[in-house]
Amino acid sequence: MASGKYAKEMDALKEHLAKHHLKFTRQRELILNAFLRQEHITAEAMYHQLAKTDPHLGLATIYRTLNLFCDAGIAQARHFGSQTQYDNVSHKGHHDHLICTGCGKIVEFENCEIEKLQEEVAARNGFSIQTHRLELYGLCTRCRN
Amino acid sequence: MASGKYAKEMDALKEHLAKHHLKFTRQRELILNAFLRQEHITAEAMYHQLAKTDPHLGLATIYRTLNLFCDAGIAQARHFGSQTQYDNVSHKGHHDHLICTGCGKIVEFENCEIEKLQEEVAARNGFSIQTHRLELYGLCTRCRN
DNA sequence: TTGAAATTGATAAGCCCTCTCAAAATTCTA
């Protein structure tokens, strides 16, 4: 049992590592702690952020580790524009996105009723939801003219 | 007024072209007709599909044209994996997905209540929805053991 | 402690998409 601020996710990671014969490294711990402070981040952004304290951390390692987090259910990759955003699944207030197809504007929102209906749909099909992704595409007020 | 199976979209395209001082070309007509037969397609897939009958149609032209369709409101780009999917906006019968993170099983579903709530959220934020994407990730019955 | 196996960092390579530019096609003008 790990202790500390992010004990739950640390345990989830360790369990995933053990199950797949992977190893717990300084870099993985480092990147996990940095990642969990964010709601969502790109590999590039994390690279620059960590470079301040760990200048020798490679970009490839960041990518590999964030993808590992996705496998472990801690992160979720989302393609946004030309880059990949890694979302923090455990972040409270999971939010969804309204995306304007005209100007690219993004509005975040949260809706409990929708989430409840999602649970119902999942239950009807024998699924237990771990996470979800909802993106609404349309035109914002300004672009509708 | 265009005639034929896809008259409505053809008119929409011509109107957009006229408004922006662009030209109506053989390639644009060709690609539009091929595109409207699909629910969604990638530029690469369309390139190979059209190569059978028009081997000299360039990939860059496909990309340019599909992006033009997006500007004209006929198509909509969506990043999926490493590629861009161009969705046929006029296509009805949108469905969502339940995805098992254990075995990869995918179940399609449709839920009017969720769609209604989506409309409400969008309206509250001044958006008019063109399309959406909803994916629920979790474990199916079998994988939960 | 020791050896097998996994990971790392640097960079090359790959993929997807856009840019460039001369030749061709379309549209406008008279």
Place this chain on the structure above:
DNA sequence: TAGAATTTTGAGAGGGCTTATCAATTTCAA
């Protein structure tokens, strides 16, 4: 309708983001 002006096309070069490669290092189980 002929010619001029403008846009588009096709082919390949270029660019951004991500993954593959590989020798050196680190982890972990026995």
